[in-house]
Amino acid sequence: MMIWVDAVMQGVLIGGLYALFAMGLSLMFGIMRMVNVAHGDMVILMAFLGLLMTEAFGLGPFAAMAVVVPIAFGIGYVLQRGVLNHTISKDPLRSLVVTFGISIVVQNLLLEFFSADTRAIASGGLESQSVALAGNLAAGVLPLIIFGSAVLLTIALQQLFGNTTIGRAFRATSDDPGAAALMGVNNAHVYAFATAIAIGILGIAGIFHGMRTIFSPTDGPAQLIYAFEAVIIGGMGSFWGTLAGGVILGITQAIGARIDPGWGVLLGHVTFVLVLLFKPNGLFPKTR
Amino acid sequence: MNAHVAPQAAAAGSPPKSSFSVERSTRLGTATMVFFAVSLGFSVSMPFWADASHLRLLTELACYFVMAQMWNLLAGYGGLVSIGQQAYIGIGGYALIVFANMLGINPFFSVLLCGFVAALLAMPISQVVFRLPGAAFAIGTWAVAEILRLVVANTTALGGGSGVSLVALKEFERSTRESVTFWISISASYASVLFVYLLLRSRFGLALTAIRDAEVASQSQGIDVKRTKFLVYLISAFGFGISGGLYFLSNLRISPDAAFGVSWSPLIIFMVIIGGVGTIEGPLLGAVLFFLLSKVFEDYGTWYLTALGLIAVIVTIWFPQGLWGFVAKRFDLHLFPVQRRLRLLRGPSGKP
Numbered sequence: 001m002m003i004w005v006d007a008v009m010q011g012v013l014i015g016g017l018y019a020l021f022a023m024g025l026s027l028m029f030g031i032m033r034m035v036n037v038a039h040g041d042m043v044i045l046m047a048f049l050g051l052l053m054t055e056a057f058g059l060g061p062f063a064a065m066a067v068v069v070p071i072a073f074g075i076g077y078v079l080q081r082g083v084l085n086h087t088i089s090k091d092p093l094r095s096l097v098v099t100f101g102i103s104i105v106v107q108n109l110l111l112e113f114f115s116a117d118t119r120a121i122a123s124g125g126l127e128s129q130s131v132a133l134a135g136n137l138a139a140g141v142l143p144l145i146i147f148g149s150a151v152l153l154t155i156a157l158q159q160l161f162g163n164t165t166i167g168r169a170f171r172a173t174s175d176d177p178g179a180a181a182l183m184g185v186n187n188a189h190v191y192a193f194a195t196a197i198a199i200g201i202l203g204i205a206g207i208f209h210g211m212r213t214i215f216s217p218t219d220g221p222a223q224l225i226y227a228f229e230a231v232i233i234g235g236m237g238s239f240w241g242t243l244a245g246g247v248i249l250g251i252t253q254a255i256g257a258r259i260d261p262g263w264g265v266l267l268g269h270v271t272f273v274l275v276l277l278f279k280p281n282g283l284f285p286k287t288r
Numbered sequence: 289m290n291a292h293v294a295p296q297a298a299a300a301g302s303p304p305k306s307s308f309s310v311e312r313s314t315r316l317g318t319a320t321m322v323f324f325a326v327s328l329g330f331s332v333s334m335p336f337w338a339d340a341s342h343l344r345l346l347t348e349l350a351c352y353f354v355m356a357q358m359w360n361l362l363a364g365y366g367g368l369v370s371i372g373q374q375a376y377i378g379i380g381g382y383a384l385i386v387f388a389n390m391l392g393i394n395p396f397f398s399v400l401l402c403g404f405v406a407a408l409l410a411m412p413i414s415q416v417v418f419r420l421p422g423a424a425f426a427i428g429t430w431a432v433a434e435i436l437r438l439v440v441a442n443t444t445a446l447g448g449g450s451g452v453s454l455v456a457l458k459e460f461e462r463s464t465r466e467s468v469t470f471w472i473s474i475s476a477s478y479a480s481v482l483f484v485y486l487l488l489r490s491r492f493g494l495a496l497t498a499i500r501d502a503e504v505a506s507q508s509q510g511i512d513v514k515r516t517k518f519l520v521y522l523i524s525a526f527g528f529g530i531s532g533g534l535y536f537l538s539n540l541r542i543s544p545d546a547a548f549g550v551s552w553s554p555l556i557i558f559m560v561i562i563g564g565v566g567t568i569e570g571p572l573l574g575a576v577l578f579f580l581l582s583k584v585f586e587d588y589g590t591w592y593l594t595a596l597g598l599i600a601v602i603v604t605i606w607f608p609q610g611l612w613g614f615v616a617k618r619f620d621l622h623l624f625p626v627q628r629r630l631r632l633l634r635g636p637s638g639k640p
Contacts, residue, residue: 029423029424033421033422033423034423035423035424035426035427037371037426037427083601083605086605087604087605090422091367092369092422092423092425092426093363093364093367093369093565094604094605094608095423096369096371096423096426097369097557097561097600097601097604098600098601098604098605100371100553100554100557100597100600101554101558101597101598101599101600101601101604102597102601103597104554104593104594104596104597104600105594105597105598105601107593108589108590108591108593108594108597109590109594111590112590112591112594221430221550224427225427225430225431225434228424228427228428228431229431232420232424232428262438262441262442263442265438266435266438266439266442269431269434269435269438270435272431273416273432273435276416276419276420276428277415277416277419280419
């Protein structure tokens with residue numbers, strides 16, 4: 001019995017990380033109807049930037065985060081304003097091919113500069129600390145921090161969307177870019193700001209990923225698929241839904257892995273297919 | 289390139305009926321067909337005089353022709369942008385293993401069956417991925433390919449993660465094997481081009497181009513959009529199944545990563561995009577170009593792929609018509625005329 005409780009708990013905690021990956025994807029799809037195929041590779045890119053900060057400049061992982069997040073934000077803004085804004089149209093072909101191209105470029109540049117070796121970000125012993133819970137159940141401190149960050153960021157995004165000027169611009173351009181432009185919204189800037197936030201979050205997510213587990217340049221696509229599944233399971237257009245989607249994906253993966261190590265990821269995929277078949281709008285769609 | 293449809297001109301009133309004609313074929317199109325037939329004859333004779341290593345390379349190129357043509361039909365004409373067609377390459381490859389190795393069916397005949405298996409499995413898969421809107425469809429198809437990869441990797445009967453060899457080919461002599469494989473791949477590539485050409489010239493093709501240009505408008509004109517897209521998806525799966533079977537027929541060994549790996553997608557997509565999406569000529573040109581480049585730059589692995597990714601980005605944003613699109617527009621060249629073109633004839637007044 002305890003082993004299943006433990007599986008669910010570990011699943012919930014890893015789900016927080018998936019939610020961190022997924023928020024930006026959800027944000028970009030919500031506002032621009034665009035799926036960034038390079039999203040997973042951006043996670044890995046940020047993990048490598050974090051590695052560079054900790055190894056080359058001797059920063060702690062959280063100090064590295066303080067440096068990488070603004071860089072990620074900048075990358076996101078420039079990428080959208082300079083490249084991706086040219087691809088926005090009703091036909092998804094252009095944005096998909098362009099972000100796919102970027103994904104291949106990022107992956108191969110990382111391979112060229114960091115080789116195919118697996119790496120990890122040193123977190124100063126944090127990765128081995130845990131909090132004892134009831135019975136012989138224990139939760140790792142790092143997973144708890146990651147999950148806590150996911151909850152805080154969900155609240156922050158919800159606030160940003162609901163109660164700020166830029167949030168209102170987000171919602172307006174999402175509903176009708178033409179009308180929003182007539183009301184004085186600068187769509188190009190709004191889109192760039194949205195992507196900046198989406199990639200900025202990956203500055204946090206990527207470093208957490210690198211602290212939690214080993215990573216290599218070709219790990220991006222798997223992270224993209226997890227993030228995508230979290231968005232679809234939770235339902236598009238709601239950040240709490242995305243968090244819940246990440247948690248559900250995490251739980252099913254953890255339970256699957258306890259049944260048979262080969263089936264963990266697969267059971268997560270199966271959940272995604274079942275949700276699509278029976279609740280195509282996701283489990284927690286935005287009610288509007 | 290939009291389909292040019294005639295009735296508007298007649299409705300506008302001024303030109304009398306005789307002053308325009310709808311052109312469906314060009315002299316160049318006929319010439320293409322002649323070249324097509326001659327080159328087919330030439331290719332068929334190749335196993336009798338060409339080097340075995342060249343045959344192998346051409347077999348690979350022929351697989352790319354089919355894949356590029358099928359992805360173009362799906363994305364360029366059907367508007368269904370998929371990053372997961374490797375699902376059907378893998379299904380085709382593993383179907384070949386099941387038919388030839390396990391059931392003892394002639395491996396060359398099995399290739400055809402691979403296409404049917406792929407199309408059959410595409411039916412339930414489409415029920416899942418068609419629920420995803422626009423760009424999300426692309427990632428959904430990719431997730432499906434991942435699922436298949438994991439299922440196969442966990443199935444010991446299919447060799448598990450390390451894969452399996454096509455031992456059924458042992459009973460054939462090497463030269464027979466290579467010639468027959470080559471003939472099948474040549475027929476498959478010519479058939480795929482011819483099929484897409486005839487399909488696009490048919491009523492179905494007209495519906496398809498109409499959907500591509502304006503989905504809502506074509507629905508209001510009575511086109512069954514959902515059914516049309518479903519059929520295109522099945523046809524594409526069939527083509528990918530055949531090419532997957534063929535590829536592993538010539539490769540002799542299959543593994544889940546090679547069969548269902550996502551590295552197929554950038555190859556196929558970049559071929560079509562760089563060649564020119566939404567034309568028949570573009571994917572062919574793209575496949576040849578890509579094939580030559582990959583053989584020349586084989587040793588520069590990561591830098592080559594980086595450059596390829598960058599080219600795909602640049603072409604998509606600044607030259608969305610691709611290489612062939614540029615040629616076609618600049619020189620008004622249509623090797624495979626699929627559109628109906630309105631030609632204004634000189635009226636009695638001398639003005640068009």
